[in-house]
Amino acid sequence: MCGIVGIASVDRRLSLELVAHMRDTLRHRGPDDEGAWLSLDGRVALGHRRLSIIDLSAAGRQPMVDLSGQLQITFNGEIYNYQDVRRDLEARGHTFRTATDTEVILEAYREWDLACLTRLNGMFGLALFDEPRKRLLLARDRAGEKPLFYRTDGRSLAFASELKALFVDPACPRALDPEALDFYLTYGYVPGDRCLVRGIHKLPQGHALTFDLGSGAVSVRAYWSLPTEVSVDALSDQERVEELDRLLADSVRLRMIADVPVGVMLSGGIDSSLVTAMAARVSSRRIKTFTITFPGHGTFDESPYARAVAEHFDTEHVELAGEPATVDLLPELARQYDEPIADSSMVPTYLVSRLIRREATVALGGDGGDELFGGYPHHSWVQQQGRMGGWIPRPAQRAARAAATRLMPVGTKGRNYLLGLTSEAPWNIVQFNVLFDVEARRQLLAPSVPAQLLTGAPEAYKAALCRAGDTPLRQSTSLDFQTYLVDDILVKVDRASMLCSLEVRAPFLDHRLIEFAYGRVPDRLRATATERKILLRQLAKRLLPSSLDLKRKQGFSLPMGEWFKGDWGRFIEDVLTSPQADLFDRRTVRHLIAGQRHGFSNTYRLFALLMLELWRREYGIRNVDANADREIFAEPLG
């Protein structure tokens, strides 16, 4: 796990100093080593910060050149099947100098060109410069576990694992993108290739970008995507459970490979418990598990469940008391999450990462299980609404929707569910996890953002990602994979763990498991109106202690509502009502705060506004400026 940066230009000589400076903003991602490389003609510069996991020797230093001297790579992540790919390449005549997965990527590229990406099983963000073709390749893993931001002006391209590295370039804009802001306030994260900062983009999951140093042309293509159909096969349900067992065990086995200590983040939920079960099965040594506790916070304290699983599998179990996190942590996290996300579980994720880092460099987590196997409450809701919505006449649906929008204030429990129930597919799916609907966004931003920019684009974007003809559950789980997972969950895990220099691996996001879940598991084994993660629970019944309540849904969560009544609430109010917070309509913010005190569930909305405001202050991000377009590339890159 590492941090990567770089710049390529059609016609400018670049500065190695600039790239080194960019690289060193990512020291937390790779404290073990550093490297930088400038091409002979000075038009390509790559930088790397290294967290050593495999082949700890200096041979693994990056950027790394291939044997021919024609390819340079800077790579963040892990290729879990690198030994298999290496054997294949050796059989084809390739030779290797190091034991690293990095060198395997270089040789795989030499052998298969861009198609090499489809042979890699892993998590990665990488940049590879092909000198003979004058081509820079950027690529991101299938699920989007590792981040990659970029910025281009048609003549140059700059990229980095984290946004803060791009900000090092004084020419990089620091203005809010009003459209991306609209998305953030709608969902609490910015999905797709958008970024909250104008002129900067994220490379989407499963995509590769090529930058041609001759013309400056940028091409972004998908090298992988979710299966679009469920294939019909002859497997019985029991055989399907066995297939899941085999795939998950192998995924965990691959992810246990490291030259440093490996642990498991055990929340006590079904996903991390299954990962623990598999880790215990495939490891020849006693495994380590870690959890966070919230003593005195009843439903938020999962530690008894985690302990039960740990005892069952005889793990070396460590508990961290996580109560309460001080508010000082929030500005630190806002700095680290350099594109904010409104996910308060970033706090426990960070705390547990910090704990684990004291005893391990790599940890396995349960992320992805909910998206793949239908584990979120809204996966059952779509099934319920599919039945109920059909019974309600369309005029009545419209009337109920209009009434709910006008009469139920934002934060009223059940509002999103009712809006979903009275919306037609796929708009009902989009509705479930909306933080602020379009009317609320207009009220919230009225003074600073032109109302005509707030038109429902975020809702239309997600609705368009739902494939016509798919079942509502497939639409919903696919949408979650393409948006919530990659742009919230995985961002949260990557940034929190990297802040502690910990590498977190997600066995559920092995592409074979993803393709199994989306391509070979029918809806009835994922979620129904009353049950969720059905296939996963069938596997859990075989492997986990019978005393474990398999229907719980928690994970690493915070007792936010409780904390809001204390220091956190005062801090949030101070930040959001200060004169600096000029992005929001103060009256609307006060209304949200007052609503929170009177029982409306506005905690996550206020957390979203807080993280946005803290981030703006931390990085000096200018307010929305409708005429800012022309300013963005006033200065060339680099």
Add this chain to the structure above:
Amino acid sequence: MRIPRERSSIEAYPPSLKHRLRVAIGGLANAIVANSPAGDEYWRDRVGDRVPRYIVPNALPLDDIAAAPQAPVDGVMARERESLIVFAGRFEESKGAEILVRALSRLPAAIRFRAVFFGDGPRRANLERVVTEHDLGSRATLMGYRSNLWSVMKDAAVLVSPSRFEGSPNVVLEAMACNCPLVVSNIRAHREILDDRSALLVDAGDVAALARAIEVTIRDAPASRRRAAEAASRVARHAIPLIGQQYLDIYREVLSRGREHRTALPRMVS
């Protein structure tokens, strides 16, 4: 109260007496509303700040478009695994239908497609001839004019708009609302609503580039779907209620202002 609406741009108005008369009438208006920045510039260069100017994009019936079912083209038997390529527009030189035919003839044999051309116009016979010349008779069909193509757009692998100029292209806007992947010419009218995150743009008249873009769109369906979703998000602002409200705001403003404030600077409504 006279508030004319400009739906095109300078390229649509060759010098003529009719054109001069049009400009003279525009100069007497209380306000002018253009549906694109290019249309607004046309009037800026002719009436300057004497007449208040506004830009309001075309409205789209987004609810009706959303409700339209995905459906194959009537009368065209597309074979299994054939990608549907759609063109819609007048058959005249500026729309580039013949350029598209030439591009289709360059697609690799591995791309199995069915192209349908909706529309009519003075170059229909010529278009038929070009289709025959390129031996595309079995894979390209001229369908005639149809008013509603939403179901077809939803079924299409790509809609191609190779125009040399446009005002505010409704066909493209509707395809965006239908979540249909787009390949369009890199002209101002298209750039005002699309970019390389939401469509593939190629130089107008570049047959080879157009063929490559169509091929990439069909081969790389996931990336095309992502671009189409991005495009779909951008037409949300064209919803009839939003556009209607913008017109109401303009009418109120013009009524309250009266003639004495006619030197107000142009205002971008959207």
